[in-house]
Amino acid sequence: MKRELNFECDKCGACCRHLMLFGAAYTFLDRGDGICKYLNLNNNLCTIYENRPILCNVKEGYKKFFNDMPYEEYISRTIQGCKKLKDIQDKENDL
Numbered sequence: 157m158k159r160e161l162n163f164e165c166d167k168c169g170a171c172c173r174h175l176m177l178f179g180a181a182y183t184f185l186d187r188g189d190g191i192c193k194y195l196n197l198n199n200n201l202c203t204i205y206e207n208r209p210i211l212c213n214v215k216e217g218y219k220k221f222f223n224d225m226p227y228e229e230y231i232s233r234t235i236q237g238c239k240k241l242k243d244i245q246d247k248e249n250d251l
Contacts, residue, residue, distance in 0.1 A: 161231040163214045163238075169200030170241035177241070181211060 172195040175182040187193035194204045202208055210216050222230050
């Protein structure tokens with residue numbers, strides 16, 4: 157039996173702190189410095205989580221924008237991208 161791959165967000169805030177890496181589709185969320193205007197900087201939680209844009213919802217975003225690739229590949233790429241963002245964030249924190 158094949159186990160379905162899932163993305164589990166650990167709420168590190170790396171994606172919300174690096175919107176400029178996601179392209180123009182996310183500029184409406186940018187407060188001007190690459191950080192999402194809805195990110196609570198104290199706890200890394202989204203202040204509009206229940207009403208967040210579809211682009212910020214992994215499962216719903218897949219259904220609307222990325223369903224031309226297998227779901228497992230999409231989740232795998234999401235996990236890889238998340239790890240890269242965390243590496244970037246770690247390097248910035250070391251500065």
